[in-house]
Amino acid sequence: MKSSEIIYNRLEILEALEIMGSDPEKIYDDITALAASICNSEISLITLLDDKKQFFKSRHRVDIKETQLEVSFCKYLITEDVDQLIVEDAKKDARFSNNTLVVNSPYISFYAGISLKWSNGTRLGSLCVLDPEPKKLSDQQIKGLETLAQQVIHLLELRQAKKDVDKKKGELEKILNSSLDIICTIDRNGTFLSVNNASKNIWGYCPSELIGRNYMDFVYEKDRQKTEISSKATFSGKETLNFENRYVHKNGSLVSVLWSANWDEQDKTMYCIARDITEKKKVSEHLEHSERRFKTLVQEGSDLIAILDNEANYKYVSPTSTKILQITPEEFIGKNAFDFIHPDDQASVYNRFKEILEKSQVTIDPFRFKNKNNEWRWVETIATNQMDEPALNGIVANSRDVTERVLYLKAIEEQNKRLKEIAWTQSHIFRAPVARIMGLIELIKDHDLTLKEKEEILDFIVKSAQEIDSIIKDIVENSFYNIKSNNSITKDDY
Numbered sequence: 001m002k003s004s005e006i007i008y009n010r011l012e013i014l015e016a017l018e019i020m021g022s023d024p025e026k027i028y029d030d031i032t033a034l035a036a037s038i039c040n041s042e043i044s045l046i047t048l049l050d051d052k053k054q055f056f057k058s059r060h061r062v063d064i065k066e067t068q069l070e071v072s073f074c075k076y077l078i079t080e081d082v083d084q085l086i087v088e089d090a091k092k093d094a095r096f097s098n099n100t101l102v103v104n105s106p107y108i109s110f111y112a113g114i115s116l117k118w119s120n121g122t123r124l125g126s127l128c129v130l131d132p133e134p135k136k137l138s139d140q141q142i143k144g145l146e147t148l149a150q151q152v153i154h155l156l157e158l159r160q161a162k163k164d165v166d167k168k169k170g171e172l173e174k175i176l177n178s179s180l181d182i183i184c185t186i187d188r189n190g191t192f193l194s195v196n197n198a199s200k201n202i203w204g205y206c207p208s209e210l211i212g213r214n215y216m217d218f219v220y221e222k223d224r225q226k227t228e229i230s231s232k233a234t235f236s237g238k239e240t241l242n243f244e245n246r247y248v249h250k251n252g253s254l255v256s257v258l259w260s261a262n263w264d265e266q267d268k269t270m271y272c273i274a275r276d277i278t279e280k281k282k283v284s285e286h287l288e289h290s291e292r293r294f295k296t297l298v299q300e301g302s303d304l305i306a307i308l309d310n311e312a313n314y315k316y317v318s319p320t321s322t323k324i325l326q327i328t329p330e331e332f333i334g335k336n337a338f339d340f341i342h343p344d345d346q347a348s349v350y351n352r353f354k355e356i357l358e359k360s361q362v363t364i365d366p367f368r369f370k371n372k373n374n375e376w377r378w379v380e381t382i383a384t385n386q387m388d389e390p391a392l393n394g395i396v397a398n399s400r401d402v403t404e405r406v407l408y409l410k411a412i413e414e415q416n417k418r419l420k421e422i423a424w425t426q427s428h429i430f431r432a433p434v435a436r437i438m439g440l441i442e443l444i445k446d447h448d449l450t451l452k453e454k455e456e457i458l459d460f461i462v463k464s465a466q467e468i469d470s471i472i473k474d475i476v477e478n479s480f481y482n483i484k485s486n487n488s489i490t491k492d493d494y
Helices: 003-017 026-038 075-079 139-178 198-203 221-235 278-299 320-325 346-356 403-444 451-486
Strands: 043-049 053-060 066-068 084-087 110-117 123-131 182-186 192-195 240-248 254-264 269-276 304-308 314-317 361-370 376-386 394-401
Touching: 003 123, 003 139, 026 043, 026 053, 026 123, 026 139, 043 110, 053 123, 075 084, 075 110, 075 123, 084 139, 110 139, 123 139, 182 198, 198 254, 198 269, 221 240, 221 254, 221 269, 254 278, 304 320, 346 361, 346 376, 376 403, 403 451
Parallel strands: none
Antiparallel strands: 043 053, 043 123, 053 066, 084 110, 110 123, 182 192, 182 269, 240 254, 254 269, 304 314, 304 394, 361 376, 376 394
């Protein structure tokens, strides 16, 4: 491996450990103290080397925290790629005889270092002992130093493992806290062990307000019994899916929650996911209400609702067709509306139908529509263009049977016509006796008439008056007869 690659790997590992410049830790200090004792040396160090300096993670009887690489003994373990380096007398070793740590305080003569070798073979530094007096180590002392160096590596690996776990835990917490659902753990006693941040949005409580509390404290009173039953089933090992209950929000409102939960017997923990379905339930209830309203208006109402394509073929017909026309919806589907319209009305209806293809809505005046018994019923229709509405994709026709109304209006029209005829006829009959009476009255004014002549004239006036009375009776009787006959219209009249 190239020197630059070795340095890069070492720096990468040290950076991941975040150990350079870190505070002293007793567990490392205990190792250097034991190393100094085993080797009967005054100084003991745990060194870690980056590209600029030598850092002392632990230092026994040394005040300084680091040195430059130029004066480092330990760097030779890395540059010479050896597992151990023992210098019995530095003054006699050309590599160290002029080293400032040798010629000046602390006047190092003896050095023994064991390489701190990472699992991938990268050397990070050393566990070393130093002394101002030259000396030798026994094999047992060297073995003890190697064992302690291995313990340092184990500690560094544990540090890295903990950092990896903390990193993954942090990532997991970020994932959990980014969830819109509540994710929590509960022990067998029902106590919240952990809760993600979604609890604040859903229940109004921060995780810290829930952890340590019993989940039943927040369940709506009327839902506690079924919640206890479900929890017992979960604690017994049964998986809980889509269990619904209500929690009391911090502000006092009710929150509908859908639960999924599993019990882990080994961890003695229930793992839960709770989803807020409050708005979903409101939408569902609104939809149910709309569906009931639709059923009432469309399926049980008095109007006939139909959806037609742009050629007037039936795509949907409401069940009210059976009641209104005695024709089932199934009998309409696929047939054309004009097959049921009276031939005399088809042209006017067709013209209005063409308009709906360009307008949003048109009203079609009453026209005749054939029922199951081949009888003609008068219907009026409001047609709305819903071709662009994906759910409908057609023309919605709202039709109402107005037969009785049309017949009533026709009867009134016929009645008025007959009354006009009666009035015209009787007016001519009425004028003759009236004219006679007026002429006789003028004769009476003549003072030269005898008594007998006056009596004869009065007799004529009486007869004319009786004639007028008879004419009035005939008018009344004829009018009554015509009104009565017009109120007895049959199907044949239309």
